[in-house]
Amino acid sequence: MAEKTLNPFEIAQQQLKTACDKLGADDAVYELLKEPKRVLEVSIPVKMDDGSIKVFKGYRSQHNDAIGPTKGGIRFHPDVTRDEVKALSTWMTFKCGVVGLPYGGGKGGITVDVNELSEGEIERLSRGFARAIAPIIGDKQDIPAPDVNTNGQIMSWMVDEFSKIKQQNVPGVFTGKPVSFGGSLGRTEATGYGVALMIREAAKKKGLKMEDLRVAVQGFGNVGSYAAMYAEEFGAKVVAVSDSSACIINEKGLDVKAVMKHREENGKLSGFEGAEREEHRDEIFKVEPEVFAPCALENAITSENVNDLTAKIICEGANGPTTPEADKVLYDKGVLVVPDILANAGGVTVSYFEWVQNLMNYYWSFEEVQEKQEKLMVDAFNKIFEIMEEHKVDMRTAAYMMSIKRIAEAMKLRGWY
Numbered sequence: 001m002a003e004k005t006l007n008p009f010e011i012a013q014q015q016l017k018t019a020c021d022k023l024g025a026d027d028a029v030y031e032l033l034k035e036p037k038r039v040l041e042v043s044i045p046v047k048m049d050d051g052s053i054k055v056f057k058g059y060r061s062q063h064n065d066a067i068g069p070t071k072g073g074i075r076f077h078p079d080v081t082r083d084e085v086k087a088l089s090t091w092m093t094f095k096c097g098v099v100g101l102p103y104g105g106g107k108g109g110i111t112v113d114v115n116e117l118s119e120g121e122i123e124r125l126s127r128g129f130a131r132a133i134a135p136i137i138g139d140k141q142d143i144p145a146p147d148v149n150t151n152g153q154i155m156s157w158m159v160d161e162f163s164k165i166k167q168q169n170v171p172g173v174f175t176g177k178p179v180s181f182g183g184s185l186g187r188t189e190a191t192g193y194g195v196a197l198m199i200r201e202a203a204k205k206k207g208l209k210m211e212d213l214r215v216a217v218q219g220f221g222n223v224g225s226y227a228a229m230y231a232e233e234f235g236a237k238v239v240a241v242s243d244s245s246a247c248i249i250n251e252k253g254l255d256v257k258a259v260m261k262h263r264e265e266n267g268k269l270s271g272f273e274g275a276e277r278e279e280h281r282d283e284i285f286k287v288e289p290e291v292f293a294p295c296a297l298e299n300a301i302t303s304e305n306v307n308d309l310t311a312k313i314i315c316e317g318a319n320g321p322t323t324p325e326a327d328k329v330l331y332d333k334g335v336l337v338v339p340d341i342l343a344n345a346g347g348v349t350v351s352y353f354e355w356v357q358n359l360m361n362y363y364w365s366f367e368e369v370q371e372k373q374e375k376l377m378v379d380a381f382n383k384i385f386e387i388m389e390e391h392k393v394d395m396r397t398a399a400y401m402m403s404i405k406r407i408a409e410a411m412k413l414r415g416w417y
């Protein structure tokens, strides 16, 4: 049966309520967190290449700033709505809280199909959005970053526009910039590296040795490819990876760097010569590994395929890859699901490092960045694992509980309740 689709903001509010109830939090905590503190809706006029004017709708939601400035990406997509942006900003509050970053959640978006725009139109739209949200953002106030269909170039235009308005250079107001323009080394690898770190820690808890692990990774983009590469570097065998084009399988272990090279040259996994077998992309659910890492899109593991999975560990590189129904089945089967808000927090963690480096104007080596990321994420994993065992809940609920407890304490100290 197909799962019920809920408005994303209603889902975020439900998850918040469950965790607040489990924590026994004061009613005021739910009341303070159930709605963003501020949502700005803007109209952005853009002069198109043909001389006409088009007006786009954009949003910036700042969910909670009890712990520090708000932080979260900006997406350019036709499906962007006010409620989606509000939900994503709520989830960012939890994600930052999980790794203990000194931020609350924010998110922004423009309702637009970028495929219909020229590069010049995208630049004018990006600069227009930066001007429109300039009154409420800043390196000590709200720090946006890239998300779906936005990138380092777009962040650079926005930094330039914001700096012109403020009449000073403010590189730390946006993260996800190219390394040559104040970005951090290690950011490209960060999310996948974090996923592999979480696989390693989860395996330790399950009493499994990395050398004995067979890993399958769904999705071979930024997150999936680096998750597979580092899992292999930590000693595991990556037996299958998939993308939209195919699932490639090698029981003896794929050479992940060779797969990355093939994907770079051909734009897809299909046709990789080092595979024993090439199947339909959904065969990834049937390869029976010890670890499954969904790193593609949301709603990948559903009640329809959850019973095909034999993995003992699921590490969610993607956002929202497991439906609530499938999550319950996995919990009942004793599968350890490392939740998205922890497993893919490497990205926002290194964005935080980028911001710190911008504020200091002093830049770290790649090794220093990865070392700092490892410490933050492994500590967070261990703390959440303890909460999970103490309260006999799944790891997702434990992660929400830890995060909400931190925010609730800050709100209490500020005298908000």
Ligand SMILES: NC(=O)c1ccc[n+]([C@@H]2O[C@H](COP(=O)([O-])OP(=O)(O)OC[C@H]3O[C@@H](n4cnc5c(N)ncnc54)[C@H](O)[C@@H]3O)[C@@H](O)[C@H]2O)c1
Residues within 6 Å of the ligand: 191, 218, 219, 220, 221, 222, 223, 224, 242, 243, 244, 245, 281, 295, 296, 297, 298, 317, 318, 319, 344, 345, 347, 348
């Ligand atoms: N990039 C980051 O730093 C970051 C951080 C946190 C969370 N995430 C989340 O991770 C997920 C992936 O992000 P990304 O940046 O790697 O995106 P990406 O566009 O680089 O890669 C997505 C990959 O998924 C594949 N894919 C799509 N549909 C598929 C299917 N049905 N079966 C198998 N493969 C499929 C694509 O072919 C591609 O290889 C998203 O949910 C994103 O929100 C990304």
